[in-house]
Amino acid sequence: MHATNLDGELLPEEKDTINRLTNIPLDSLNLDAVAVVTNIYRVAQGLKNKMEQEVLSEYGLSWTAFSMLYDMWIWESIETKKLAESAGVTKATVSNITKTLERKELCYRKGDSRDRRITYVALTEKGRQVMESLYPRFHKGEIEIVSGLSVDEQKRMSKYLRKVILENQF
Structure with missing residues (x-):
């Protein structure tokens, strides 16, 4: 699994996931796929929660x-x-x-x-x-959420996410 924190280390949740999954007999465990999907899910849930609490709640x-x-x-x-x-x-x-x-x-x-x-x-x-x-x-919240990424990183991430969206017909 290659997802890391800013210092290049795995996040604690990812370490726990690896420890749990490597004990399960799977023919071909793809930890990179696990990392991508798990982190997309966490970002989506975090984005949803942040926007509901900080912006949308005011409008009910x-x-x-x-x-x-x-x-x-x-x-x-x-x-x-x-x-x-x-x-x-x-x-x-x-x-x-x-x-x-x-x-x-x-x-x-x-x-x-x-x-x-x-x-x-x-x-x-x-x-x-x-x-x-x-x-x-x-939109201000959107900008804050990705503020740690350079414009080039934001463009690359958008490109990769579009590819996942198109290939899976989401």
Whole structure:
């Protein structure tokens, strides 16, 4: 496993993982794969928790609710099926969160005039204002999270993560 701290040493959690996994009889234990996936997960969870606590809580939003509002803000109107795929949740979750966001007057649903099975969601004016107020604070958090990386390291990391995303169709 090659993930290390700033001094080039394995993180304590990684040492514990190696100790546990090397005692399990596996035909081909790939510690590098374990390190990458485990660290991506830890970063994702840390990012989610940090943003929910430091930014989104002020607006009464969960990570998933913010993700959905963000997609509506970017694409203006988005089909619920595509919204579920983008947010990585089920259509039922999209439906439940949309109901909450509608009660907060941040979005509304509209049916497709050609196909009644299709539903779109879009931001209200209040939802647009919330996103325009919220996003600069959210972006500041994004910048803080990667501030320990050079611009070149950020670009390389983005390139590698895009490759994982595309190869796995995430």
